[in-house]
Amino acid sequence: MTAGPGAGDALFDNEDLAVELPPEESDRNAGVVDVTALDPALADPDAVADAVAPQRDIRVDEGEALLRTEGLTVRFGGLVALDDVSFEIRRGEILGLIGPNGAGKTTCFNAITGVYKPSAGTVSFDGRVLAKTKRNEITRLGIARTFQNIRLFSEMTALENVVVGTDARHRTSVPGAIFRTARHRREEHDAVERGMALLEFVGIAPRAVEKARNLSYGDQRRLEIARALATEPKLLCLDEPAAGFNPSEKAALMDLIRKIRDDGFTVLLIEHDMRLVMGVTDRIVVLEFGRKIADDVPSAIRENPAVIAAYLGVPDDESA
Numbered sequence: 001m002t003a004g005p006g007a008g009d010a011l012f013d014n015e016d017l018a019v020e021l022p023p024e025e026s027d028r029n030a031g032v033v034d035v036t037a038l039d040p041a042l043a044d045p046d047a048v049a050d051a052v053a054p055q056r057d058i059r060v061d062e063g064e065a066l067l068r069t070e071g072l073t074v075r076f077g078g079l080v081a082l083d084d085v086s087f088e089i090r091r092g093e094i095l096g097l098i099g100p101n102g103a104g105k106t107t108c109f110n111a112i113t114g115v116y117k118p119s120a121g122t123v124s125f126d127g128r129v130l131a132k133t134k135r136n137e138i139t140r141l142g143i144a145r146t147f148q149n150i151r152l153f154s155e156m157t158a159l160e161n162v163v164v165g166t167d168a169r170h171r172t173s174v175p176g177a178i179f180r181t182a183r184h185r186r187e188e189h190d191a192v193e194r195g196m197a198l199l200e201f202v203g204i205a206p207r208a209v210e211k212a213r214n215l216s217y218g219d220q221r222r223l224e225i226a227r228a229l230a231t232e233p234k235l236l237c238l239d240e241p242a243a244g245f246n247p248s249e250k251a252a253l254m255d256l257i258r259k260i261r262d263d264g265f266t267v268l269l270i271e272h273d274m275r276l277v278m279g280v281t282d283r284i285v286v287l288e289f290g291r292k293i294a295d296d297v298p299s300a301i302r303e304n305p306a307v308i309a310a311y312l313g314v315p316d317d318e319s320a
């Protein structure tokens with residue numbers, strides 16, 4: 001066997017090596033609040049789901065392309081990290097983006113979310129080409145993401161982290177915030193209410209007033225997702241959300257991703273864990289060396305010889 005670029009990625013069973021360190025016993029119950037006693041609406045899952053996704057109409061055109069890349073190419077000097085990649089993400093689906101290490105997945109995410117400008121090709125979102133769109137404008141248009149490495153405000157509480165996410169939608173001017181106009185106060189109140197609903201939705205509302213740094217690793221990942229959802233995205237991009245999770249946390253994450261989709265969001269998922277990807281996605285796009293080598297439903301991807309070869313390497317005599 002030739003060791004392929006992703007030979008380290010077992011195709012259907014790669015548990016991450018990172019382990020979660022158990023928090024100190026004293027930390028474990030610190031900051032736990034019975035939120036349903038404070039706000040009974042949080043005990044009603046339908047009310048919570050409504051508060052999390054106010055833009056219900058985004059499901060009207062379910063199945064149509066929400067995002068489309070055409071000939072998307074990103075070069076770093078002489079290296080072509082993404083090479084003429086075209087695919088679409090349809091409204092209401094969970095699309096997996098997979099490929100061996102270095103295949104170009106994160107580069108693709110970065111091109112979609114405005115971190116990198118494409119060297120060639122286009123990204124269109126909701127009928128609009130994102131050529132010169134700034135990152136904060138892309139967020140406003142409705143694309144949110146999480147990162148491979150958790151990026152939270154560690155000294156802020158869980159609730160504050162989420163409320164910061166809702167700021168992307170605020171309309172109050174700076175003078176409005178300074179003089180605490182009625183509009184500003186109303187927006188603040190709404191942001192806290194929606195923030196609590198988001199924390200409940202991802203399963204960490206009892207930790208609302210705990211500093212982010214004191215949350216368990218799994219809860220921090222959930223908080224990142226809540227913060228991304230706070231921007232009211234149409235498309236949520238998750239970059240390896242299960243990294244470092246044990247099998248039961250992965251199962252719970254799959255449930256959460258389905259719940260997010262069922263609540264009206266479209267999801268793009270980069271994930272190395274094949275069991276999770278195969279179990280939760282509707283369709284999968286596979287990259288290898290920056291090129292798209294497959295685009296199909298999970299059952300077909302599982303059997304696709306090019307995908308299997310990309311992950312496991314090709315025997316020398318066959319590749320010759």
Ligand SMILES: Nc1ncnc2c1ncn2[C@@H]1O[C@H](COP(=O)(O)OP(=O)(O)OP(=O)(O)O)[C@@H](O)[C@H]1O
Nearest residue numbers: 076079080081099100101102103104105106107108
């Ligand atoms: N900012 C950058 N500058 C130079 N090269 C880069 C940069 N970002 C990525 N690359 C290169 O582009 C290629 C694709 O990297 P990318 O991170 O997109 O792959 P990936 O599929 O996300 O990999 P992984 O699964 O390891 O996260 C790699 O060869 C990588 O070294």
